Each structure stands twice: as structure tokens, then as C-alpha cells.
Amino acid sequence: MAVAHRANGKRLFLRYLRKAPPSFFALGPCRHRHYKKKWAATAPPATSSRVALQVFDMNYGDQFGGLWPSIRISLLSMQKYGALVNNFSDVEQVIQSLEDLSAVDFIQESQKVTEELDSSIEEDSVPTSSLQIELSKTQPQHFPSVSPNIKCYTFPKGDINRFRPARPDIIGILGYYLLDAASILPVLALNVQPGNIVLDLCAAPGGKTLALLQTGYCRELTANDLSMSRTVRLRNVLRSYLPKEIQNRVRVTSWDGRNWCHTETSTYDKVLVDVPCTNDRKSVLEEENNIFTYARKGERQMLPMLQLQLLILLAMFVNLGNW
Numbered sequence: 001m002a003v004a005h006r007a008n009g010k011r012l013f014l015r016y017l018r019k020a021p022p023s024f025f026a027l028g029p030c031r032h033r034h035y036k037k038k039w040a041a042t043a044p045p046a047t048s049s050r051v052a053l054q055v056f057d058m059n060y061g062d063q064f065g066g067l068w069p070s071i072r073i074s075l076l077s078m079q080k081y082g083a084l085v086n087n088f089s090d091v092e093q094v095i096q097s098l099e100d101l102s103a104v105d106f107i108q109e110s111q112k113v114t115e116e117l118d119s120s121i122e123e124d125s126v127p128t129s130s131l132q133i134e135l136s137k138t139q140p141q142h143f144p145s146v147s148p149n150i151k152c153y154t155f156p157k158g159d160i161n162r163f164r165p166a167r168p169d170i171i172g173i174l175g176y177y178l179l180d181a182a183s184i185l186p187v188l189a190l191n192v193q194p195g196n197i198v199l200d201l202c203a204a205p206g207g208k209t210l211a212l213l214q215t216g217y218c219r220e221l222t223a224n225d226l227s228m229s230r231t232v233r234l235r236n237v238l239r240s241y242l243p244k245e246i247q248n249r250v251r252v253t254s255w256d257g258r259n260w261c262h263t264e265t266s267t268y269d270k271v272l273v274d275v276p277c278t279n280d281r282k283s284v285l286e287e288e289n290n291i292f293t294y295a296r297k298g299e300r301q302m303l304p305m306l307q308l309q310l311l312i313l314l315a316m317f318v319n320l321g322n323w
């Protein structure tokens with residue numbers, strides 16, 4: 001019965017439409033028609049990279065102030081790599097090939113600027129008062145000296161060239177390692193001295209371990225990382241960049257750095273702790289395995305605590321006598 005009614009109604013409506021005046025079909029405002037705003041039942045899901053950017057805007061905006069907009073742009077831009085020269089390969093040929101690309105060793109360049117600055121400061125300011133003489137005795141060198149053996153090439157500002165992946169030389173060793181040039185800075189700050197026993201507590205995939213080895217100063221080096229899969233990557237890097245005799249000088253372990261003092265009794269002259277972080281560039285550019293996903297919220301919230309625990313431990317196994 002209901003079906004018959006509906007069919008009847010449809011037929012009548014169609015008949016009415018056929019006879020309807022043309023104005024019925026005219027588009028335009030209609031007195032009795034009102035437009036109701038429609039809302040989606042659910043908001044489109046915020047992507048993890050968007051969440052990351054919002055968090056950074058809130059925190060780094062405060063922290064960096066006027067510098068944040070330009071830092072933000074570079075964070076969102078394509079990464080510009082530096083090429084860390086591998087001194088265990090055919091160095092001269094590698095350097096030549098990098099210089100042919102008009103890349104410059106930013107460490108050597110900054111060293112030159114430092115020396116010029118230092119000499120101009122010395123020329124300008126002959127200490128006259130007793131206070132100036134005291135200050136000149138107590139103040140450290142204006143800029144710390146860096147190992148002359150670490151070389152990292154970058155393209156100059158404005159040059160958007162990119163380095164090709166390194167190729168193996170005649171003995172099968174890769175000539176350079178591509179990394180964020182800023183990754184070299186903590187290694188320079190560590191200021192490894194000849195004969196030092198060094199620990200790299202969070203080492204994988206191994207960029208900084210490799211930079212530490214470039215100094216040629218590590219008598220022994222332990223490279224540790226909690227993650228087994230990343231430790232495999234670390235081993236592969238060491239295998240691809242080091243001759244056998246240098247590989248043998250590196251001990252690779254895969255322990256939780258927080259328990260290091262329960263498993264280890266040795267002390268070290270220098271310890272590098274490159275704590276796990278929010279991986280900012282990756283977080284604003286990639287969705288895959290992003291630490292800002294809802295599923296990794298707990299891990300993200302615990303990150304500062306983990307960083308603190310690892311850093312506190314640092315003090316416990318450093319040979320304080322050499323500090």
C-alpha cells in the first residue's frame with residue numbers, strides 16, 4: 001500500500017513539473033528558500049606533521065623570538081647536507097672532487113675567520129689596566145680550537161646543489177658521509193685529544209661516531225645504541241667507511257644507556273650523548289613513524305625524562321680527572 005502511494009506521488013509530481021512555469025526552474029534567490037550552513041560531523045584529522053609544527057610554533061616561537069620565522073622556513077625546506085670527508089679513503093681525490101663542485105670546508109673556513117678575529121682583537125686591545133690584564137689571563141681562547149682532521153664540505157649559501165651519494169674507492173671504502181652539517185658541532189665541542197678513550201652512548205646510525213674517528217685521536221671508541229635495528233645500521237656504516245684495523249678499534253654495544261653503570265666499570269676521557277629527540281625536521285615533513293602521532297604520545301611525553309636520565313648518567317662514567 002505504502003509503495004503504491006509513493007509511486008502515485010512521484011507520478012503526480014512529475015506531471016506537475018512538466019506543466020510548471022519556467023520561473024519554477026530559474027536559479028536565484030527564492031523568498032521561501034533558506035540556506036542552512038552545513039557542518040561536517042567530524043573535523044578532518046590533523047596530520048602528525050601539522051601537530052608537530054603547532055607545537056614548535058608554540059615552544060620555539062617563545063624560545064627563539066624573532067629568529068623563529070627563518071628557522072621555521074629552513075625546517076620546512078629541503079635538507080641541505082654536508083659531506084664529512086672520510087680520512088680512511090682516498091682523501092686527496094675526495095677533496096678534489098668536492099672542491100670541483102665549488103663546495104667549501106666550513107670548518108676550515110670558520111677556523112680562518114676565527115684566527116682573523118683573534119688577531120684583530122689582539123692588535124686592537126693591548127691590556128692596559130690591571131683588570132684587563134687579569135681578564136686576558138683568565139679568559140679562555142675566544143674560540144675553541146678544533147681538530148684539524150675533521151673536514152666537512154657544504155655548498156655556499158644560495159647554492160642549491162646537492163651531493164651525490166658517495167662511491168666506493170679502489171679498496172671499497174666510501175669517500176664521504178652525508179649528514180646535517182650541524183651534527184659535526186657537538187663532536188668539535190667534545191675536543192677529543194690524542195690517546196683519548198671515548199664513548200658514544202647513543203651512536204646509531206653513526207654519523208658522529210664516524211666524525212669522532214676522523215680526528216684520529218681515539219685510542220679506543222665504544223659506540224652504543226639501545227635500538228638493535230639501528231645498531232645494525234651503525235655496523236654497516238662502520239663497515240663501509242673504515243678499514244679492518246680501525247673497525248677493530250671500535251666496540252659496538254646495544255645496551256640501554258640508563259643502565260650503563262650496572263654493566264660497565266670502565267671510565268672514559270670523553271663521552272658523547274646524542275640523546276633521542278623529536279627529530280624536528282622529519283616531524284614537520286614526514287608522516288611515517290612520526291613521533292607526533294597519537295600512538296606515540298606517551299613516548300613523546302617521556303622524552304625529556306629519558307634525555308635527563310641519559311645525561312645525568314654521563315657524569316658517572318666520565319673520567320673526571322681529565323675534565
Ligand SMILES: C[S@@+](CC[C@H](N)C(=O)[O-])C[C@H]1O[C@@H](n2cnc3c(N)ncnc32)[C@H](O)[C@@H]1O
Pocket residue numbers: 183201202203204205206207208209224225226227230255256257258274275276277
Ligand atoms: C639522535 S639519535 C643518535 C644519532 C647519532 N648520534 C648519529 O650521529 O648518527 C638518538 C639515538 O639514541 C638511541 N637511544 C634511545 N634511547 C636510548 C637509550 N636508553 N640508551 C641508548 N640509546 C638510546 C636511539 O635508538 C637513537 O639511535
